[in-house]
Amino acid sequence: MIKSLRGHLFIGLTAIIVLTGAIGGLLAYNWAFEEADELQDSVLIQLASVAANGTFSTGKLQGVEEDTEVFLIELGTTPRGSLDDRRLFGLKDGLQLAVRNRQPIRALLRTRADGSRFAVAQPTAIRDATARNMAFRTLLPIAALIPCLMIMTALVIAYSLRPLIRLAEDLDARPADDLTALPLSDTPSELHPFIAAMNGLLERMRLLMDQQRRFVADAAHELRTPITALSVQAENLGPVDLPEAARSRLAALKQGMHRTRHLLEQLLALARQEARPAGAELPLVALDHALKNTVADMLPLALDRSIDLGSELVEPVTIRGEPVVIEAMIRNLLDNALRYTPSGGRVDIGVYRSGGAAVLQVEDTGPGLAASDLDRIFEPFFRGSQPQGDGSGLGLSIVKRTVERLGGSIELENIGVASRGGLRVTVHIPHAAVDGGAAKGHPASERRPPRGP
Incomplete structure (x- = not known):
């Protein structure tokens, strides 16, 4: 069963087009066949008018198309010759159907002024073949028109359903x-x-x-x-x-x-x-300032856990958002990194601009995420297969919602290098240009000094 509205419309209209074309083609074929037959009768009448003056000799007429096979039969003034000729002599003047040499013919009989009779005849098989050929040609335009109408029908249906498709795309993109x-x-x-x-x-x-x-x-x-x-x-x-x-x-x-x-x-x-x-409309927020404020708040917790918390690279970057919400997003990322980083580990953070986006990156030296947790880690209240600490499972969910509302994206990946492991979180948020260059109070870019192994 077809559940597509477009399919229903196309099949229904196509069936109507094909049925109408078939009926019209049948009527046109019959009409053309009859017209062709009448046209051939008119040719016999014209040739008989010429033959009445003795212009043609008995047999196949000269000067007439070879494939028409029109011939003249002189019947004389009294019945004579073969049985077919005598039967033909007994027919009335005018167009008649007869048989000659076991072949059905269409004959036009005429009587001259001197009483002699003659017939201009043509085999019915030739006449029917000619009529069928002419009638078949009338079907060609109809046969060519049906596929064109089907294509036009498909285009009209597609055009008519475009508002519905645009409506679905609008809903899907929201x-x-x-x-x-x-x-x-x-x-x-x-x-x-x-x-x-x-x-x-x-x-x-x-x-x-x-x-x-x-x-x-x-x-x-x-x-x-x-x-x-x-x-x-x-x-x-x-x-x-x-x-x-x-x-x-x-x-x-x-x-x-x-x-x-x-x-x-x-x-x-x-x-x-x-x-x-x-x-x-959201206010402008200096992402580097928000990061430094949050790091300053989280530093005592990092020191208490003997975790090296610092910035690898901080560039002046401005985005649009609520300052409290932005700092809460950064705090959730840092809190998650500190919770899973073992004592003596490190958490590296950075803010920089890449193309038209502001990038916030957090790397830790914890165990990373299990492969089965990567698809579910952003679900509310999901804490992973190896939860640690007293987290609620809402932090990363809030971060993802915040990033999406800001028109950005977030990616999580396990760090798989030989010297270290851990989790890398990368957040991309559209950069907001500030009139006059960098936002007021932005410091120059900072880079964390290299650490020892």
Whole structure:
């Protein structure tokens, strides 16, 4: 069963064209055959008028096309000759069908003024062959027209369905969070009910997503206050003299609250990221400044874990985005790298411009990612097959959403050189030009001094 609308239309219209062409061709063939037969009768009449004056001799007529095989039969004034001639003599004047020498003929009989009779005849087989040939020629234009009409039909169907294809391409090219209404202009009126239904569905989805975002933001905001209060109370228990068992439970409680607070901060960052309408104008952000601010905040954590955190290359690069969201993106990348880098390892970061894109790169000396995790690592709450630390599994998911909303891309690859291993994260974000050159306050490019092995 054909499920394609284009296929249904093409097959239906093609069937109509072929059926109409077949009926028209049959009628044209019959009409042309009869016309050709009448034309040959007219030739016999004209030749008989000439033969009445004794111009031709008995037998095949001279001066007439050889393949027509028209001949003259002199019948005399009384029946004579063969049986066929005597039967022919007994026919009335005019066009008659007869048989001569066991061959069907079409004959025109005439009687001269002196009473003698003659017949101008032609074999019916020759006449039919000539008529069929002439009738067949009338079918050639129809036979050539049918394929042309089929091609034109296919082109018209394709052109008529172009608005539907453009509509599908528009929907397919949209970002996942772009729920603006589909335009009704420049679309056929037959598509308007479908587009109106799609717009209604998009509006309902937008309201549902807005409710979900507000719920996540409100829930994270409401939960942050009691979690903070519990964290303060837990910290206040630090100086209290507690038994060893109670102190280990207190440490587990602090770790759990820290993980919960971190999860709430990630949820709030995600809510802030998705709350901004798609396509809205974003402010300019110095990516190198955001990187340095984030590194300064993360440096104590790196020192506490004996990890060498530093910049390989930092160039003045400007992008468009929310400063808080950009710093949260960098913090998530660094937090992920620090969590999986063993003590004594290193994390190298860099910012530079490549073509029309700003590039942020983070490399660590951790174990890298399992091949089975590469396709799922950006899923929310997925922490990989070998999770470490108290992460929530939202960091890389937030990074990917942030990068996509900024019109960029992110790539993860395992470093497979002999001297080192680890994970390399490369983020490409469209570069935003700043009037007058580099953004105010941009320092010159920095390169980290070479490290020893």
